[in-house]
Amino acid sequence: MPVTLDRVEVVLGARRILGPLSLSLLPGSLTVVVGPNGAGKSTLVRAISGERPATGGSVRHDGADVAAMPAARLAGLRAVLPQASTVAFPFTVYEIVSLGLRMRAGLSPAGRRRAVAAALAAVDLEDFGARLYPELSGGEQQRVQLARVLCQVGDAVGEAGPKLLILDEPTASLDVRHQLDVLSIAKDFAEAGGVALAVLHDLNLAAGFADRMLVLDRGRLAADDAPDRVLSSGVLTQVFGVAMTVLSPQGWPRPAILPDLSACRSAPRG
Numbered sequence: 001m002p003v004t005l006d007r008v009e010v011v012l013g014a015r016r017i018l019g020p021l022s023l024s025l026l027p028g029s030l031t032v033v034v035g036p037n038g039a040g041k042s043t044l045v046r047a048i049s050g051e052r053p054a055t056g057g058s059v060r061h062d063g064a065d066v067a068a069m070p071a072a073r074l075a076g077l078r079a080v081l082p083q084a085s086t087v088a089f090p091f092t093v094y095e096i097v098s099l100g101l102r103m104r105a106g107l108s109p110a111g112r113r114r115a116v117a118a119a120l121a122a123v124d125l126e127d128f129g130a131r132l133y134p135e136l137s138g139g140e141q142q143r144v145q146l147a148r149v150l151c152q153v154g155d156a157v158g159e160a161g162p163k164l165l166i167l168d169e170p171t172a173s174l175d176v177r178h179q180l181d182v183l184s185i186a187k188d189f190a191e192a193g194g195v196a197l198a199v200l201h202d203l204n205l206a207a208g209f210a211d212r213m214l215v216l217d218r219g220r221l222a223a224d225d226a227p228d229r230v231l232s233s234g235v236l237t238q239v240f241g242v243a244m245t246v247l248s249p250q251g252w253p254r255p256a257i258l259p260d261l262s263a264c265r266s267a268p269r270g
C-alpha cells in the first residue's frame with residue numbers, strides 16, 4: 001500500500017481547504033481527480049507530494065511519513081508536474097529537462113543524455129533540446145515540463161518499490177493528440193507498476209483513462225469510484241451545477257459525458 005492518506009486536512013488561517021480525507025492510492029492504477037475550481041485538487045496534490053504538507057493527519061509513502069522525509073529521498077519516490085510552472089531565465093529545453101535528473105545519482109553523462117532524449121521523445125519533442133524554453137508555445141512548454149518530470153521519476157518501480165507520478169492538469173494547454181499521449185504516459189506508468197495520479201478538468205479524458213475517479217467538492221470527497229459508476233451516479237451534475245447527459249457511444253470503451261447546453265444563459269440553438 002504505497003501511498004496512504006489518513007485523515008488528511010489542510011486548514012489555512014480560519015479556512016478548511018481540504019479534508020479530513022482518508023484513502024489509499026494503489027500501484028498499477030491511474031487515479032483521476034476532478035472537481036470545480038477551488039475544490040482543493042492542487043492542495044491535495046501538494047499534500048500528497050509533500051510540497052505543502054497537510055496541516056493535520058498523515059500522508060505515507062510505503063509507511064514513511066512524507067512530512068518527515070528528506071527532499072532527496074522524496075525526489076526519488078515521486079515526481080510532480082505542477083499546474084503552472086514559471087521559468088524566468090532563457091534556459092534551453094535540454095537544460096530544463098535535465099533539471100529532473102538533479103537528484104538521480106549514479107547516471108553517467110551518456111546515461112543522462114539518453115534519459116533526456118528519451119523523455120523528450122516521450123512528449124514528442126525530439127528535436128527541441130537546443131531551443132530556448134521562453135520561445136516555445138504554451139503547449140510545447142507544458143510538454144517540456146512533463147519531460148522534466150519523467151526524467152525525475154525514471155522507472156515506475158525503483159529499488160524502494162513503486163513510485164508515484166502526479167500530474168496537475170497536464171493537458172490544459174495541449175491539442176487533442178498530445179492530450180491522449182499524456183494520458184497514455186500516465187496509464188503506461190501505472191501499468192508498469194507505478195502509482196499514477198492526475199488532476200483533470202476534461203471529464204471525457206477522465207472517463208476514458210481513469211481506473212478510479214475521485215470527485216472533490218469544497219475540500220471533501222464527493223465520490224471515489226470507477227469512472228462509469230461516477231458518471232452514472234449524477235454526482236458530477238450536483239458538484240458542477242450543470243446538467244449532464246451520459247452517453248455510451250457504440251464501439252467506445254468508456255461512457256462519455258455531455259454538458260446540457262440548454263441551461264446556458266445564451267444557449268446555442270440547433
Ligand SMILES: Nc1ncnc2c1ncn2[C@@H]1O[C@H](COP(=O)(O)OP(=O)(O)OP(=O)(O)O)[C@@H](O)[C@H]1O
Pocket residue numbers: 012017035036037038039040041042043044083
Ligand atoms: N496559500 C493559500 N492561502 C489561502 N488560500 C489558499 C491558498 N492556496 C489555495 N487556497 C485556496 O484553497 C482553495 C483550493 O485551492 P486549490 O488550488 O487546491 O483548488 P483547485 O481545486 O486546484 O482549483 P483549480 O481547478 O482552479 O486549479 C481555493 O479556494 C484557494 O483560494
Ligand SMILES: [Mg+2]
Pocket residue numbers: 041042043083168
Ligand atoms: Mg488546481
